[in-house]
Amino acid sequence: MSGDAAALSVAQQDRVFRPHGVVGASVEELVAELRSTGYDPLVSPVSREADEIRLTGAAMDPQAVGPGDLFVAVSGARAHGADFIATALASGAAAVLTDGDGAEKIREAIGYRTPVIEVTRVRDAAGPSAALIYGNTATSGPALFGVTGTNGKTTTTYFLRSLLDAVLDSHDQATGLIGTIEIAAGSETIPSKMTTPEAVQLHSLMALFRESGITAAAMEVSSHAISYQRTSGLFFNVAGFTNLTQDHLDLHGSMEGYFEAKAALFARSRTRSSVIIVDDPWGLQMAEAATGHVVRLATDDDPAAEADWIVTEVSAEALGSRFTLHSRRTGELIRCRTGLPGRFNVSNAALAAVMVLTAQERAELAFSRAEIISALEQADPFTISVPGRMQVIGTAPAAIVDFAHNPDAMIRTLEAAATASQGRTILVIGAAGERDITKRPLMGAIAVRMADHVIISDDDPHGEDPAQIRSALMEGARAALQDEALATRLEEISPRLDAITRAVELAEPRDTIILAGRGHEVHQDFAGTKHPIDDRVELARALRGRGYPTAPDAPDTPVAARPAATPRRDSTPEGGSAA
Numbered sequence: 001m002s003g004d005a006a007a008l009s010v011a012q013q014d015r016v017f018r019p020h021g022v023v024g025a026s027v028e029e030l031v032a033e034l035r036s037t038g039y040d041p042l043v044s045p046v047s048r049e050a051d052e053i054r055l056t057g058a059a060m061d062p063q064a065v066g067p068g069d070l071f072v073a074v075s076g077a078r079a080h081g082a083d084f085i086a087t088a089l090a091s092g093a094a095a096v097l098t099d100g101d102g103a104e105k106i107r108e109a110i111g112y113r114t115p116v117i118e119v120t121r122v123r124d125a126a127g128p129s130a131a132l133i134y135g136n137t138a139t140s141g142p143a144l145f146g147v148t149g150t151n152g153k154t155t156t157t158y159f160l161r162s163l164l165d166a167v168l169d170s171h172d173q174a175t176g177l178i179g180t181i182e183i184a185a186g187s188e189t190i191p192s193k194m195t196t197p198e199a200v201q202l203h204s205l206m207a208l209f210r211e212s213g214i215t216a217a218a219m220e221v222s223s224h225a226i227s228y229q230r231t232s233g234l235f236f237n238v239a240g241f242t243n244l245t246q247d248h249l250d251l252h253g254s255m256e257g258y259f260e261a262k263a264a265l266f267a268r269s270r271t272r273s274s275v276i277i278v279d280d281p282w283g284l285q286m287a288e289a290a291t292g293h294v295v296r297l298a299t300d301d302d303p304a305a306e307a308d309w310i311v312t313e314v315s316a317e318a319l320g321s322r323f324t325l326h327s328r329r330t331g332e333l334i335r336c337r338t339g340l341p342g343r344f345n346v347s348n349a350a351l352a353a354v355m356v357l358t359a360q361e362r363a364e365l366a367f368s369r370a371e372i373i374s375a376l377e378q379a380d381p382f383t384i385s386v387p388g389r390m391q392v393i394g395t396a397p398a399a400i401v402d403f404a405h406n407p408d409a410m411i412r413t414l415e416a417a418a419t420a421s422q423g424r425t426i427l428v429i430g431a432a433g434e435r436d437i438t439k440r441p442l443m444g445a446i447a448v449r450m451a452d453h454v455i456i457s458d459d460d461p462h463g464e465d466p467a468q469i470r471s472a473l474m475e476g477a478r479a480a481l482q483d484e485a486l487a488t489r490l491e492e493i494s495p496r497l498d499a500i501t502r503a504v505e506l507a508e509p510r511d512t513i514i515l516a517g518r519g520h521e522v523h524q525d526f527a528g529t530k531h532p533i534d535d536r537v538e539l540a541r542a543l544r545g546r547g548y549p550t551a552p553d554a555p556d557t558p559v560a561a562r563p564a565a566t567p568r569r570d571s572t573p574e575g576g577s578a579a
């Protein structure tokens with residue numbers, strides 16, 4: 001989105017990034033739909049005029065409500081949406097969908113002025129309600145490609161979109177994208193608030209996509225989204241699974257709970273086909289749990305016997321890789337490449353390719369196999385820059401900004417660095433506050449096991465004390481240093497800007513610097529206060545400051561200012577047992 005619109009808040013941008021020609025539904029039609037699907041709605045006030053009110057949009061965030069919207073007021077951990085009824089009404093909300101508590105709050109605040117539809121499961125009902133308003137059905141389009149898994153969602157959706165673009169361009173059709181970094185409808189984009197938006201926004205986006213001539217879209221599906229019913233009422237043409245490793249245990253309680261949340265996406269009622277990477281037992285289990293048409297993809301060196309597609313002939317090419325996709329069923333061989341570093345990007349690229357091939361096989365895309373193969377072999381769709389994902393900022397020393405913020409991603413990123421590096425690996429790492437705390441010591445331990453010099457710093461502390469988060473990482477790192485007699489150098493430096501400067505000061509041209517955890521993010525959140533900092537900008541600045549070369553597309557805009565409220569600076573170089 002450009003011009004004046006770009007100056008709007010994210011919620012305001014959500015409000016204007018909407019379809020225009022929505023036919024909508026009346027309150028009466030919505031209530032009838034909810035009744036017929038078992039939600040047992042109660043409506044007040046019940047009157048002819050109220051029934052005839054036409055709903056032409058839906059929003060859950062009161063700041064994103066527009067005229068004629070259904071305001072979906074949910075009860076949450078921080079607040080009840082109904083507490084914000086005044087904001088929603090001032091913006092033009094025409095009716096409210098809420099629970100008993102919400103209905104009570106609204107009656108107390110405004111009496112019986114606006115129709116209130118009361119159901120017990122508001123989040124469940126939000127998706128089907130929005131689907132009705134925006135005219136979305138299982139076949140209304142666009143062709144939707146959903147990707148879930150602990151790591152690789154963003155990268156795979158960028159790869160998917162790039163491949164779809166390469167094929168659809170010649171058909172004059174555009175593509176969409178919904179994910180952590182941005183929401184895009186063709187060339188129009190807005191920034192994302194969440195990896196997967198709420199159902200009301202997703203349904204609005206489907207209608208916007210259709211209106212904008214978008215025939216295919218790639219979308220990240222987080223486990224939070226599945227648990228919070230954000231994808232309710234949406235139907236995927238192909239759902240893809242990358243992997244399952246430790247993260248988000250604060251929400252899911254256990255790996256089994258986390259698995260169950262993800263598995264819900266691969267049900268016949270939600271997706272027509274599933275493409276599942278079966279490189280580990282979780283993947284194999286996911287393929288067993290999936291119902292409907294399931295395609296198994298193996299991307300490692302020891303492919304599972306059950307795999308339908310395997311990746312073979314992987315070889316290094318510049319910083320990226322070449323590989324061949326082999327269909328065990330038909331014998332088909334397709335040559336692909338990705339310019340992004342790391343073996344995991346071969347997996348992400350293979351998943352994107354097999355998802356599109358599967359959609360074509362199942363006659364869900366109006367283009368031929370030959371067009372996909374030609375795009376794969378000639379358009380190089382997997383050599384693109386994915387913001388903050390293995391993004392190369394400097395070349396000597398190699399300097400990379402990556403989003404790795406959980407144990408498995410760290411291992412894979414540091415493996416990629418070790419393969420590429422001629423010298424030492426210098427790592428800056430932190431952990432986010434108010435998120436899975438059990439991963440912090442694990443991440444500290446992995447850091448000192450796999451890098452040569454580790455600087456523990458801050459990520460987004462959110463409401464937590466940043467020093468405490470660092471200390472949990474340090475604890476894991478120190479224990480590994482001691483127990484495993486490692487020679488890794490370990491420091492704790494805050495703020496992050498100082499940690500970045502220090503990493504560059506330490507580096508020599510043969511070394512590799514990895515700034516992990518923050519990727520594309522441009523603010524750190526300290527208890528609700530946002531401090532501008534972009535790892536990519538600061539790394540490029542520090543490299544240039546020391547006369548080191550930067551990559552051609554390294555940023556040069558001086559975005560970041562030094563944080564206003566700087567947390568404790570605590571630079572305590574520590575050696576491992578041999579240091």
Ligand SMILES: CC(=O)N[C@H]1[C@@H](OP(=O)(O)OP(=O)(O)OC[C@H]2O[C@@H](n3ccc(=O)[nH]c3=O)[C@H](O)[C@@H]2O)O[C@H](CO)[C@@H](O)[C@@H]1O[C@H](C)C(=O)N[C@@H](C)C(=O)N[C@H](CCC(=O)O)C(=O)O
Nearest residue numbers: 060061062074076077078079080081084194195196222224
């Ligand atoms: C755990 C979780 O996902 N919580 C989400 C959930 O919160 P909740 O149900 O507790 O609701 P709440 O925040 O109390 O708000 C209730 C209602 O009051 C409104 N409200 C609330 C507070 C306020 O100040 N103003 C306001 O209007 C809200 O818009 C909502 O309508 O619904 C809220 C409304 O949409 C989300 O903002 C909130 O996301 C929180 C902030 C969050 O951080 N979520 C992250 C963990 C998340 O979802 N991440 C995944 C990606 C994870 C990954 O793979 O890394 C994602 O898909 O983004």
Ligand SMILES: Nc1ncnc2c1ncn2[C@@H]1O[C@H](COP(=O)(O)OP(=O)(O)OP(=O)(O)O)[C@@H](O)[C@H]1O
Nearest residue numbers: 150151152153154155344389402403404409412413
């Ligand atoms: N297939 C993969 N397997 C393991 N690690 C990966 C994979 N793909 C990417 N990574 C690592 O995970 C990080 C995040 O990648 P990406 O943003 O593509 O995943 P994501 O699932 O969208 O993550 P998030 O949900 O946290 O945004 C990358 O920066 C990289 O370190």
